[in-house]
Amino acid sequence: MAKKTEATVEEKLRALYDLQLIHSRVDTIRNVRGELPLEVEDLEDEVAGLNTRLEKLGGELGLIDDQIKAKKILIEESKASIKKYTEQQKNVRNNREYNSLSKEIEFQELEIQLAEKNIREYRAQIEQKNSVIDQTKERVGERQKHLKHKKQELDAILGETEKEEQALLEQSQAFENSIDERLVKAYNRIRSNVRNGLAVVAIERGASGGSFFTIPPQVQVEIAGRKKIITDEHSGRILVDEELAREEQQKMQEVFAKL
Known part of the structure; x- marks a missing residue:
């Protein structure tokens, strides 16, 4: 519990985005199975x-x-x-x-x-x-x-x-355990209410990924500063900057490759 309290906003954002990447991969696997x-x-x-x-x-x-x-x-x-x-x-x-x-x-x-x-x-x-x-x-x-x-x-x-899905679900549980319970609940609530289950998205060409509404420049600066958790006012999704998203995607791809 102490580590959760001491985690910086940036660490929380990275953990949330990693959790999203895991869940998106699980969604992809389940979509392959389809009906x-x-x-x-x-x-x-x-x-x-x-x-x-x-x-x-x-x-x-x-x-x-x-x-x-x-x-x-x-x-x-x-x-x-x-x-x-x-x-x-x-x-x-x-x-x-x-x-x-x-x-x-x-x-x-x-x-x-x-x-x-x-x-x-x-x-x-x-x-x-x-x-x-x-x-x-x-x-x-x-x-x-x-x-x-x-x-x-x-x-x-x-x-x-x-086997991969089970490993991903175990990883998602580990990530959830490392994030504040309040944030996990918020993440799950957003994920269940938005299209494609994307609760955490990156800024893409000045717009919110998933909804494509333009983000004001000042808000983009705040997101890039990683000092507070900011949500898209249109979709409610948690926003992260492109650089953070790119870094975490590369990191998680290496993780997924080992599963």
């Missing part, structure tokens, strides 16, 4: 959803198959009943008994016709569901192939950048 992680996640969700649909369709086919089996059993039972009633008709004592058995036979025949109609409907449903299953399986195959490609792409990028 790939989200694309992979969306594809994984889509494949999982399609597989869930296949499971549901498979379950529905099982239920329909059970219904067909039940109707076939009913048909066999009705046929057995018809055979029994037909045999009983041979031994009836009067027309009333004969007609009663005839009605039973007629009813069982209607039951058979209805069951056969149901079976045809169930088979049509099976055909339709099998068509949907085939289409879904084809879609799953396409999505899995696309997912594999995207994962390979993402893994390749992560393999190239993950």
Whole structure:
């Protein structure tokens, strides 16, 4: 804590600009990845959803198959009943008994016709569901192939950048620990509110880097003096002079080269 209090304004500006350079490099790495992680996640969700649909369709086919089996059993039972009633008709004592058995036979025949109609409907449903299953399986195959490609792409990028990103994040934490907590909070607030995450920018040809509003000559002199922290009145960014920025960029490039 003592070192933070004793640090000069120039040391604070250099540390802040170094922190910005680190974060800008992390942003660049993440931009290289772009939307790939989200694309992979969306594809994984889509494949999982399609597989869930296949499971549901498979379950529905099982239920329909059970219904067909039940109707076939009913048909066999009705046929057995018809055979029994037909045999009983041979031994009836009067027309009333004969007609009663005839009605039973007629009813069982209607039951058979209805069951056969149901079976045809169930088979049509099976055909339709099998068509949907085939289409879904084809879609799953396409999505899995696309997912594999995207994962390979993402893994390749992560393999190239993950180690460097982690090292940069560790360095950014070390820099934050060396800067006044108040300044770090201000830096993070500015960074979250401005375009491209640039919270600390250099003067470029008399204008604020990132916003390009001209800085009055007297203010430029104050910035170059490095005696106080000055912000751009238009964007709120912390401003540093070109020479300081050039020196820190060269220093940090050497640091990044070792990562």
